[in-house]
Amino acid sequence: MFRALRHPPFRKLWALVILGQLGYWFSTIAFQWEVAHRTSNDPLALGLLYFCSLAPFLLFSLPAGMFADSRDRRRLIILVQVAATALAVTATLLAALAATSLPALMGLSFLAGCVATVLSPTSYALIANVVPMEDMASAVPLQSAGVNLARITGPALVGPVLIVGGSVSAFGAYAALSVAAVTLAARLAPSVRPAVPAPVESLWQRVTAGVSHARQRRPTMPALAVVATTSLFGSSYMAQLPLIGSRVSDNGETAFLTLVTLGGIGSLAGVLSVAWRGRRLGVASAAAQLAALGVVVGLIGVTQSFPLLTVLMILGGGLSFSIMTSVNSIVQHVVDDAQRGRVMSLYFICWGGLLPLGGLGLGSLVRLVDVGWAFACSGFLAVLSGLGIALRVRRSASHEAED
Known part of the structure; x- marks a missing residue:
């Protein structure tokens, strides 16, 4: 499970x-x-804030993946972290001057999403340059585990910071962390395999080449379909966590931070379960987990019990990130390195790019009906999608075995 950590370049990338x-x-x-x-x-x-923060994944993931294939990935990460530092300093100054209006918050959230959009495919593509291929089955889940470790500790740390120092202190901590990441990125020196130089191509050629490569490397396309439907119907409930927290507790702010942390704990458990399974991963299994996630989403919308909600949040986080990490690992194993960045950008379009649409749709539905019916509808669509994809994948495998 942890063999990728034997490589110093991967340890630096992991910390970064x-x-x-x-x-x-x-x-x-x-x-x-x-x-x-x-x-x-x-x-x-x-829901609109969720849309603004994740819309860059839909708009810019493909260009980001192309940059990861045609530029020095280490230098690209350094530039991204410098941009994150500038953004964090700006947010801190605006908060200190009490100038963070609602439009300003939406705009800053969009820019933070742009930073994450470039960082995500670049950092995952860089894995292939810092560990040998036989350790990819360890490196991909470990990197996802690091992401979810931050997802647990981040809300746990930012909660007291917000309560004591407000958003100024939280944005200031964001700036300090970005500076530390820049420093570590500057010391990162991939040493296992250099990136394969990408041919000179137009933007359209790069897009079509990435899609064509994904279609040729089975089971990439059905795997991406699982991620897309998970984002639209399975994971979009996360946009409404402040509202859910206020429904089950008199102290909605503390409940919100607690729910985020519990979701992170579940996410880390889900990622580690993928690392433990190693290469025993399949698209049908991920689709079945999507169906289970749909049931959890429906229950989150109707429960009024905080203890039951804590269990559901852990289950929801675990299933969501087990699905995402499984698909990530499956795709990473079947694509060529020269196409890795752009294929991973397709993955992040299906994940982060569709999450804002799911979050905005769920928020609008909650306004039109109520929380229970809105979550039940989203959960039902997740169950239906998961079972449909699982059935189709198993039928396809059966036909290939007969041939």
Whole structure:
């Protein structure tokens, strides 16, 4: 499970990703905190914030993946972390001057999403340059585990910071973490395998080449379909956590931070379960987990019990990130390194790119009906999608075995 950590370049990359993700969670929770306060937990405003923070994955993932294939990945990560530092300093100054209006919060959230959009495919593509191929089955889940370790510790750390020092302190911590990430990125020197130089191609050629490569390398396309439907119907409930926390507790702010942390604990458990399984991963299994996640989402929308909600949050986080990490590992094993960045960008479009649409759709539905019916509808679609994909994948495997 931990053999990838034997390689010093991977250890540096792993620490760099954790620092970047800690900063991202500090900013994300601070943005949600501010919007929830300013709008009294309005579900549409929370959904709009979720849309702004993740829309860059939909808009810019493909160009980011192409940059990861055609540029020095180490230098690209350094530039991204420098941009994160500038963004964090700006957010800190605006918060200190009490100039963080609702449009400003949405805009800053969008820019933070742009930083994450470039960092995500680049850091995952860089894995192939810092560990040998036989250790990829360890490196990919470990990197995802690092992301989820930050997802647990980030909210746990930012909660007291927000309560004591407000958003100014949270954004200041984001700046400090970004500076630390820049320093570590400058010391990163891939040493196992250099990146394969990408041919000179137009933007359209790069896009079509990535899609064509994904279609040729089975089971990439059905795996990406699992990620897409998980983002649209399975994981979008995370945009409404401030509202869910206020429904089950008189202290909605503390409940919100607790729910985020519990989701992170479940996510880490889900990622480690993928690392423990190693290469015993399959698309049908991930699709079945999506169906189970749909049941959990439906229950989250109707429960009024905080103890039961804690269990559901752990299950939801575990299933979500077990699905994402399984698919990530499956895709990483079947693609060529020269196409890795752009194929991973397709993965992040299906994940982060569709999450804002799911979050905005769920928020709008909550406004139209109520939380219970909205979550039940989203959960039902997740169950239906998961079972449909699992059945199709198994039928395809059966036909190939007969041939």
